[in-house]
Amino acid sequence: MQTDIDPRSLIGRKAFDRNGDKIGTVDEVYLDDATGVPEWAAVRTGLFSRDAFVPLEPSKVVEDSLRVPYDRSLIKEAPDFGVGRHLSPEQELQLYHHYGLDISSPAPDRDFGRLAGEDPA
Template identity: 85%
Template sequence: MQTDIDPRSLIGRKAFDRKGTKIGTVDEVYLDDATGVPEWAAVRTGLFSRDAFVPLEPSEFVEDSLRIPFDRALIKDAPDFGVGRHLSPEQELQLYRHYGLDSRSEPAGSDREFGRLAGQDE
């Protein structure tokens, strides 16, 4: 995803799954603690539904909407940590696993590779 985008501009935007099906509306954006780069979005999945966390990488901001490259069912089944609170590293790992993403495949220059922080040797 574009890293130069203002995270506040994502709030209120429509979110769509990989098939173009509307999932909901971006409710909140979560920044990486170390870099300040937008990392996760909470998407309100319906009027009386909860928010689902979605990764902003590899999602794309296209035509004023967020395109998430996962199926709607997978997104709706994402772990629910509630919104408005900080995501812990453990919660982030659960989300990475849920989406089948490698938490260590972060942009070059990132100093928060979980493997290294966990004390694993390179």
């Protein structure tokens, strides 16, 4: 993910899958608690007003849209945790597994998935 992008600027952008099919619109951006780097985007898919979490790494911002390098069907099958809340370490690990991403073992007390604009606790 381009780290020079303001995470709030992603909200409202259209998101597309690896084939160029529209997934939906970015609803929220979640930051890594330890680094402050944008890590996940919640994309409103339009299916029953559901948000699907997508990883921002290795996604790219192209022109005015977010390009996610996964098939639309995989994205729509992502675990649904709702939006507006902090992602627990267990929820984030479920997302990593869903997308087949490799993650080094986090420290047991590490928090994940702070919302952009949310103050760290």
